[in-house]
Amino acid sequence: MKLTIPNLLTLLRIISIPLLVGLYYLPDSVMTLAGKDLASTAIFVVAAVTDWLDGYLARRLNQTSAFGAFLDPVADKLMVTGALLILLQLGRVEAAVALVIVGREIAISALREWMAQIGQGKSVAVAFIGKIKTASQMIAIPLLLFSAEVPMLMAAETTQILGTILINISAILTVISMLFYLRMAYPHARSERGF
Numbered sequence: 001m002k003l004t005i006p007n008l009l010t011l012l013r014i015i016s017i018p019l020l021v022g023l024y025y026l027p028d029s030v031m032t033l034a035g036k037d038l039a040s041t042a043i044f045v046v047a048a049v050t051d052w053l054d055g056y057l058a059r060r061l062n063q064t065s066a067f068g069a070f071l072d073p074v075a076d077k078l079m080v081t082g083a084l085l086i087l088l089q090l091g092r093v094e095a096a097v098a099l100v101i102v103g104r105e106i107a108i109s110a111l112r113e114w115m116a117q118i119g120q121g122k123s124v125a126v127a128f129i130g131k132i133k134t135a136s137q138m139i140a141i142p143l144l145l146f147s148a149e150v151p152m153l154m155a156a157e158t159t160q161i162l163g164t165i166l167i168n169i170s171a172i173l174t175v176i177s178m179l180f181y182l183r184m185a186y187p188h189a190r191s192e193r194g195f
Contacts, residue, residue, distance in 0.1 A: 006058035007068050009050045013075045016047045017082045024086055034148060040086065041146040047079050048138045076134070077105045083141045092144045092160065097171045101137070104174045108181055115185055129180055133173035140166030 003011075020043045023036045031039070054072060058064045081102050087093040143163030148156050 002065070004058070004063040004065065004068070005061065006054040006063050007065065007071065009054040009057070010068065010071050010075050013047045013050050013054075014071075014078060016043050017078050019043060020047075020079075021082050021086055024089070037145055037147050040083075041142045044079070044083055044142050044145055048142075051076060051079075051138075073109075077109065080137055080141065081105070083145065087141070087144050090147075092147060092163075093167055097167055100171045101167075101174050104178045108178060111181060111185055115188065118188060129173060129177045133170055133177050136166050136170040136173060140164075140170055 020040050023031065023040050023043075026036065051072070054068070058068055084093060084098045084101060088095060088098050140163045143159045144167060146159055146163075148159065
């Protein structure tokens with residue numbers, strides 16, 4: 001495997017996940033909760049930007065690879081799952097919402113793997129609704145992590161309310177996109193089973 005700039009950015013995104021989670025295990029005497037929230041928000045936002053940047057650079061520098069295509073969505077899912085687990089522990093997201101989002105990611109990853117094995121991987125390629133779902137997550141999670149006042153813009157309660165609304169929208173889009181992918185895969189599943 002050649003370590004290209006896009007792949008390096010993806011690996012750095014994976015490395016940032018334990019850092020984001022580990023912040024909340026620091027004693028309050030080392031870092032206050034507000035400091036942890038600010039640092040974790042910054043880590044998540046930088047990781048989200050590198051998610052866009054690695055794809056852009058891979059296309060721009062003609063450095064796309066099978067390894068990158070595999071690793072990029074894995075990094076995204078790990079990043080979102082890590083952040084949701086922290087938010088769940090902090091009581092800033094409902095367990096049902098986290099379960100829907102994480103469960104969908106596992107189910108669709110398994111579906112994509114199976115579809116690739118039968119030569120139909122393109123049938124469950126990322127759809128527009130999946131991109132909207134991801135965008136709402138990438139905005140909601142930093143708002144929920146930050147949980148503080150944005151000077152001259154919004155109060156702490158507003159960031160939480162806005163983040164909660166967006167993560168709930170994301171959960172709804174998660175279900176809709178899962179149903180979309182299952183519908184796309186159904187004809188192939190039917191032919192494989194012979195009914």
